[in-house]
Amino acid sequence: MAAIELRRLTKVYPGGVKALDALDLVIPDGEFFALLGPSGCGKTTLLRTIAGLETATGGAVVIGERDVTSVQPGGRDIAMVFQDYALFPHMDVTDNVAYPLRIKKVAKAERHRRAGEVAARLGLEHLMDRRPGQLSGGQQQRVALARVMATQAQAFLFDEPLSNLDARLRLEARTFLKKLQRELGVTTVFVTHDQAEALAMADRMAVMEAGVIRQIGTPAEVFQRPANTFVAGFIGSTPMNLLDAVVRGDTLEVAGCAVPVPDSAAGLLADGEKVVYGVRPEYNAYAPKPAEGSSEGALAGKVVIVENLGASHLVTLDVNDVTVQAVVPEGSEPAVGDEGFAAPRRDRALVYRDGELVTR
Amino acid sequence: MTRFVLGRIGFYTLIAVLLAFFTIPLLWLAAAPLTSDPTYEVRVPDFTFDNFQAILDHPYALPSLYNSLLLSIGTALLVVALSALAAYALSRVRLPGRDALLYALLLLSSIITGTAAMVPLFQLAVELGLIDSQLGLILILSGGLLPAAIFMLKDFMDSTPKSYEESARVFGASPLQIVAHVVVPLVRPGLATIAVWAVANVWGNFLMPYLLLSDVEKQPAAVIMYTLYTEGGQANLRLLSTFGLLYSIPVVLMYLFVSKKYGFRFHGGIKR
Ligand SMILES: Nc1ncnc2c1ncn2[C@@H]1O[C@H](COP(=O)(O)OP(=O)(O)OP(=O)(O)O)[C@@H](O)[C@H]1O
Ligand SMILES: [Mg+2]
Numbered sequence: 001m002a003a004i005e006l007r008r009l010t011k012v013y014p015g016g017v018k019a020l021d022a023l024d025l026v027i028p029d030g031e032f033f034a035l036l037g038p039s040g041c042g043k044t045t046l047l048r049t050i051a052g053l054e055t056a057t058g059g060a061v062v063i064g065e066r067d068v069t070s071v072q073p074g075g076r077d078i079a080m081v082f083q084d085y086a087l088f089p090h091m092d093v094t095d096n097v098a099y100p101l102r103i104k105k106v107a108k109a110e111r112h113r114r115a116g117e118v119a120a121r122l123g124l125e126h127l128m129d130r131r132p133g134q135l136s137g138g139q140q141q142r143v144a145l146a147r148v149m150a151t152q153a154q155a156f157l158f159d160e161p162l163s164n165l166d167a168r169l170r171l172e173a174r175t176f177l178k179k180l181q182r183e184l185g186v187t188t189v190f191v192t193h194d195q196a197e198a199l200a201m202a203d204r205m206a207v208m209e210a211g212v213i214r215q216i217g218t219p220a221e222v223f224q225r226p227a228n229t230f231v232a233g234f235i236g237s238t239p240m241n242l243l244d245a246v247v248r249g250d251t252l253e254v255a256g257c258a259v260p261v262p263d264s265a266a267g268l269l270a271d272g273e274k275v276v277y278g279v280r281p282e283y284n285a286y287a288p289k290p291a292e293g294s295s296e297g298a299l300a301g302k303v304v305i306v307e308n309l310g311a312s313h314l315v316t317l318d319v320n321d322v323t324v325q326a327v328v329p330e331g332s333e334p335a336v337g338d339e340g341f342a343a344p345r346r347d348r349a350l351v352y353r354d355g356e357l358v359t360r
Numbered sequence: 361m362t363r364f365v366l367g368r369i370g371f372y373t374l375i376a377v378l379l380a381f382f383t384i385p386l387l388w389l390a391a392a393p394l395t396s397d398p399t400y401e402v403r404v405p406d407f408t409f410d411n412f413q414a415i416l417d418h419p420y421a422l423p424s425l426y427n428s429l430l431l432s433i434g435t436a437l438l439v440v441a442l443s444a445l446a447a448y449a450l451s452r453v454r455l456p457g458r459d460a461l462l463y464a465l466l467l468l469s470s471i472i473t474g475t476a477a478m479v480p481l482f483q484l485a486v487e488l489g490l491i492d493s494q495l496g497l498i499l500i501l502s503g504g505l506l507p508a509a510i511f512m513l514k515d516f517m518d519s520t521p522k523s524y525e526e527s528a529r530v531f532g533a534s535p536l537q538i539v540a541h542v543v544v545p546l547v548r549p550g551l552a553t554i555a556v557w558a559v560a561n562v563w564g565n566f567l568m569p570y571l572l573l574s575d576v577e578k579q580p581a582a583v584i585m586y587t588l589y590t591e592g593g594q595a596n597l598r599l600l601s602t603f604g605l606l607y608s609i610p611v612v613l614m615y616l617f618v619s620k621k622y623g624f625r626f627h628g629g630i631k632r
Binding site: 086102103104 | 524528531532533542545546
């Protein structure tokens with residue numbers, strides 16, 4: 001088991017693409033760490049540079065106190081699951097799982113026994129004689145996990161290991177993977193572009209954009225208090241409302257309405273300042289009538305779209321030509337064309353100045 | 361309707377004629393060795409084995425088949441081993457001018473084993489003491505086949521995903537282990553193709569052994585075939601047909617064997 005530390009890690013591909021830009025990151029021992037970000041932001045590159053499959057252009061990779069920046073992948077004591085699993089098609093499950101042990105020159109009987117043990121743990125014992133081509137996607141994924149577990153490496157690197165599974169299997173695999181990681185306690189870096197996956201599984205997560213990390217924190221921190229408008233817009237199953245606002249004393253003028261300054265920014269704003277007001281649709285309480293007979297603190301508008309989210313509805317309001325969204329529990333959804341009020345929760349709303357969160 | 365039927369009849373007649381064109385020589389090859397006095401016609405054989413006895417008695421016929429085997433298998437092994445390593449390196453390492461290099465080699469190789477380079481090759485072999493040596497012949501034949509083999513195999517290797525090898529690398533496999541455990545099994549059908557192609561090429565090659573081997577005991581079957589004449593200077597059809605049959609059997613067997621054993625590719629392990 002080992003911590004992973006990246007110091008000003010930079011990767012420039014031949015041709016000049018800067019995929020990682022002086023990136024600093026510390027992942028403590030035993031942590032389940034998720035890397036999240038839009039396509040092309042450098043997640044795979046980061047993982048491959050940690051693994052040693054790409055050589056760093058600058059900076060250092062430290063695994064368990066050891067600087068491995070110039071060490072070959074095989075010498076880094078890490079194991080990786082590729083997005084396409086990369087199971088050897090000409091070997092059966094036993095040989096696939098035992099392959100890392102074969103490289104370590106473990107005797108055949110012993111490595112087959114250990115492969116059997118690991119595979120049994122993942123419920124693969126009845127598939128040991130099959131080739132990868134004869135397995136379902138979910139089974140292949142478990143074989144890839146078993147192979148990684150058989151290495152007993154210091155750290156695991158997963159590149160979107162769930163992206164090839166169908167939605168249902170994905171949920172199962174998610175729970176399964178998280179439980180497995182808890183039991184093994186191996187430091188794990190997990191790349192995904194599915195934020196639900198990151199929020200659900202990770203101990204901590206990083207959100208990347210164009211080769212830099214925009215925020216690191218627990219899923220709760222990242223979800224509730226996005227550090228900047230990029231993360232705010234990226235995280236959440238429904239995007240956060242990010243509305244231009246002007247400070248007017250202890251209220252904010254948003255789309256022609258007045259809302260109170262959120263708790264998080266109280267006392268930090270100057271009068272007349274231009275900021276961005278952010279509130280998640282989930283924290284935006286919709287009501288057909290203003291609370292307690294006054295429209296104070298709410299955004300008044302007209303319902304233009306109602307989308308069914310299953311157990312709730314996403315209501316889109318037109319507030320003086322500004323779009324504001326709110327989540328409404330099932331049963332109380334309005335009809336299109338209704339007048340309505342969205343009251344942001346004061347303890348959950350956020351203010352951004354120049355794209356960065358205003359906070360103490 | 362009549363036009364359609366007539367068209368069909370015409371079409372099948374054409375096919376039959378074309379087929380006959382290709383079948384008749386094969387029929388002759390099957391029938392003539394079993395006929396006591398074969399001519400150029402295809403006739404129902406009288407099932408004699410005298411011709412086979414005559415071939416067995418011929419001092420160079422059977423040894424020449426053995427020589428052919430030696431030359432073609434030796435060349436095939438060398439070509440497969442060298443082209444696999446070269447193709448792997450060329451497929452995985454970015455080299456400036458790599459494709460140009462390959463095309464140039466391919467172009468030149470057709471000259472090397474061709475008639476154009478006959479004289480310099482002969483002289484080179486003399487200088488190196490490789491004249492009248494089967495090893496020398498194997499080296500020269502391999503040299504001629506390698507560029508095309510590398511070219512074909514590189515294509516094969518380009519189309520096998522890199523992540524298999526990367527995954528082996530992360531587990532700590534050395535480059536040679538990667539080649540042995542992962543790359544070779546994955547491209548085995550390609551290697552088999554190259555081997556068959558090399559064997560067939562050498563098996564049918566007349567010019568190079570004729571040029572570089574003077575000792576008749578070292579000559580392969582393709583050259584011995586050329587010497588099967590009667591005292592009167594006529595082609596000896598009895599020996600020629602029988603020897604021709606024996607000469608073609610190993611190649612046919614090889615094709616059958618290889619296509620049964622390697623005529624498939626592994627699938628799976630990579631989610632698409
Ligand atoms: N081998 C390469 N050569 C040159 N540029 C590359 C190479 N691999 C990736 N890049 C570039 O580096 C950047 C980061 O790519 P990377 O594969 O790390 O993205 P990613 O975050 O994993 O994206 P995705 O979610 O689509 O997998 C991209 O702009 C990509 O075009
Ligand atoms: Mg990627």
